[in-house]
Amino acid sequence: MNPSSSPIATITDPIVEVRDLNLYYGTSQALRGISLDIPRKKVTALIGPSGCGKSTFIRCLNRMNDLIDHVRLEGEIKLDGQNIHDGSVDVIALRRRVGMVFQKWNPFPKSIYENVIYGLRVAGVKERTLLDETVEKSLRRAALWDEVKDRLHQSAMGMSGGQMQRLCIARAIAVAPEIILMDEPCSALDPRSTSRIEELIRELQGEYTIIIVTHNMQQAARVSDFTAYFYLGSLIEYGLTKRIFTTPRRKETEDYITGRFG
Amino acid sequence: MPDLTPSGQSILRSARGSSHFLRETLGRYYATLCGDLIILLTVTMVAFITVKGLAAFTGPHPLSPLKFLFSSHWQPDADPGEGGPQFGTLAFILGSVSVSGLAVLLAAPLAVAASILISVIAPRAGENFFRPVLELFTGIPSVVYGWVGLSLLVPFIRNQFGGLGFSLLAGGLVLALMILPTITTLATDALQNLPDSLLEGSYALGATRWQTIHRILLPAARPRILIGVTLGMTRAFGEALAVQMVIGNSVRLPDSLLNPMSTITSVITMDMGNTVKGSAWNNALWSMSLLLLAITFGFIVIIKRLGPQDTKNGNHF
Numbered sequence: 072m073n074p075s076s077s078p079i080a081t082i083t084d085p086i087v088e089v090r091d092l093n094l095y096y097g098t099s100q101a102l103r104g105i106s107l108d109i110p111r112k113k114v115t116a117l118i119g120p121s122g123c124g125k126s127t128f129i130r131c132l133n134r135m136n137d138l139i140d141h142v143r144l145e146g147e148i149k150l151d152g153q154n155i156h157d158g159s160v161d162v163i164a165l166r167r168r169v170g171m172v173f174q175k176w177n178p179f180p181k182s183i184y185e186n187v188i189y190g191l192r193v194a195g196v197k198e199r200t201l202l203d204e205t206v207e208k209s210l211r212r213a214a215l216w217d218e219v220k221d222r223l224h225q226s227a228m229g230m231s232g233g234q235m236q237r238l239c240i241a242r243a244i245a246v247a248p249e250i251i252l253m254d255e256p257c258s259a260l261d262p263r264s265t266s267r268i269e270e271l272i273r274e275l276q277g278e279y280t281i282i283i284v285t286h287n288m289q290q291a292a293r294v295s296d297f298t299a300y301f302y303l304g305s306l307i308e309y310g311l312t313k314r315i316f317t318t319p320r321r322k323e324t325e326d327y328i329t330g331r332f333g
Numbered sequence: 334m335p336d337l338t339p340s341g342q343s344i345l346r347s348a349r350g351s352s353h354f355l356r357e358t359l360g361r362y363y364a365t366l367c368g369d370l371i372i373l374l375t376v377t378m379v380a381f382i383t384v385k386g387l388a389a390f391t392g393p394h395p396l397s398p399l400k401f402l403f404s405s406h407w408q409p410d411a412d413p414g415e416g417g418p419q420f421g422t423l424a425f426i427l428g429s430v431s432v433s434g435l436a437v438l439l440a441a442p443l444a445v446a447a448s449i450l451i452s453v454i455a456p457r458a459g460e461n462f463f464r465p466v467l468e469l470f471t472g473i474p475s476v477v478y479g480w481v482g483l484s485l486l487v488p489f490i491r492n493q494f495g496g497l498g499f500s501l502l503a504g505g506l507v508l509a510l511m512i513l514p515t516i517t518t519l520a521t522d523a524l525q526n527l528p529d530s531l532l533e534g535s536y537a538l539g540a541t542r543w544q545t546i547h548r549i550l551l552p553a554a555r556p557r558i559l560i561g562v563t564l565g566m567t568r569a570f571g572e573a574l575a576v577q578m579v580i581g582n583s584v585r586l587p588d589s590l591l592n593p594m595s596t597i598t599s600v601i602t603m604d605m606g607n608t609v610k611g612s613a614w615n616n617a618l619w620s621m622s623l624l625l626l627a628i629t630f631g632f633i634v635i636i637k638r639l640g641p642q643d644t645k646n647g648n649h650f
Contacts, residue, residue: 133537135536135537138532138533166536166537167539171537173530173537177528177530177531177533178534179534179535179549181552189535189538189540189548190539193535193538193539193540193544193548
């Protein structure tokens with residue numbers, strides 16, 4: 072059975088459709104014939120050992136790989152039916168629709184307030200009330216408001232790691248994206264901050280489409296609706312998280328999630 | 334690794350053996366000695382210049398420090414009958430300030446723009462072409478800059494704007510050219526040392542390249558860029574030869590871009606050969622050297638002030 076053929080059929084009205092995606096860094100191939108559909112307003116976890124291509128894959132979805140030299144892409148990525156590599160697609164607009172939270176929190180050396188509204192500022196929003204509202208709404212959404220509401224205009228660099236990562240989530244939410252990509256958002260956090268972020272992801276699902284790359288199998292099991300297992304640049308298995316973790320169809324997946332490998 | 338243990342131990346033992354110990358000790362003493370020598374040389378020089386520089390303000394006919402700093406009446410060879418020699422250096426202080434200020438004003442925006450090109454816009458061409466060219470520029474001796482200024486710039490200014498050509502403008506342009514590589518190199522380092530995550534974070538929120546540069550990268554690199562600008566200013570302030578060749582060296586307050594004037598350094602280099610050791614004139618030149626030293630220290634203090642703030646920011650990345 073073609074491992075990637077079944078998930079495509081099971082997902083109705085996907086927000087992202089990827090077909091036969093190959094990606095090369097120079098001559099080495101990092102993604103091999105990836106085809107999968109991402110369900111709308113669900114949490115999809117990408118798991119797999121280091122170097123399996125999962126981070127590379129999500130960086131395709133907001134075209135962050137454009138920034139890297141010598142990257143070549145084949146295949147098709149559609150967002151709401153439109154190929155994101157079409158000449159008519161504005162990559163700036165694409166990145167507003169597809170937000171991203173990085174492995175290592177990267178707040179700008181600015182105030183908390185300015186961090187949250189950065190996406191709006193660069194989009195040209197100037198109305199004070201709208202900015203103020205967005206800051207409060209986004210920080211509340213990221214479960215950070217109560218901790219920082221009295222120091223919005225202080226530098227974001229004085230926060231804890233977990234707070235900074237939630238600020239980065241708030242910053243991504245502020246531009247009202249449809250999809251939020253999370254590239255191992257908890258890998259540099261302590262367990263307590265990690266569980267806060269996981270709670271947050273569960274709260275955000277249903278409102279946003281979330282695609283999370285994680286090394287942590289329990290995390291994938293806890294927060295996601297769908298799970299895709301990547302290995303050596305290929306998509307090995309994809310399906311409902313519950314199903315993947317209870318009855319994996321492929322031997323490799325089972326070995327990985329039971330910890331026998333990876 | 335069973336049989337590594339005994340031989341490993343013997344290796345450790347021989348490492349603590351006498352020859353290694355000796356080398357270790359000798360090396361440490363050598364480094365300490367060299368370090369101390371540098372400190373000693375610096376202290377000696379500062380002490381020497383201070384003693385020589387203060388000589389003018391003591392002795393039988395002391396110079397008034399206020400007059401020295403705030404008078405522009407410079408007549409070092411006037412006869413006592415004409416009121417005696419006058420050593421007011423205000424014109425030169427202002428000359429130095431305005432010529433190096435002009436140089437920084439001209440060079441800093443260009444340097445920052447060039448550093449953006451090298452570090453963000455065209456990094457590959459930057460590393461392969463612009464960087465080596467910049468390094469070449471820093472290696473050109475100042476007399477060459479001065480000569481080029483003298484043979485191209487001075488006639489150009491004379492023909493275009495009138496006057497002698499020897500002018501504040503000519504000095505400022507030559508200095509700007511000289512400090513451009515310094516500021517560009519430091520600004521480029523500042524931008525290149527920023528973590529990529531800042532750039533990615535900005536792009537991921539839908540910022541354009543220019544928005545990323547001027548809203549995120551430049552503010553984040555600002556403290557270190559300012560260090561570069563201050564170093565450029567310091568170099569411009571201390572430069573003597575190239576400036577002296579194009580600035581005209583007339584004693585007057587800087588009142589126009591096109592008028593000739595003098596700087597502290599140009600007066601020292603021009604006059605030091607004409608004065609008798611221990612004379613009032615000679616002492617006044619030493620005082621000007623002391624003044625230069627003090628101003629340079631001032632710049633270094635500014636750089637140090639900018640420095641820690643920068644590392645404080647840096648620690649968070």
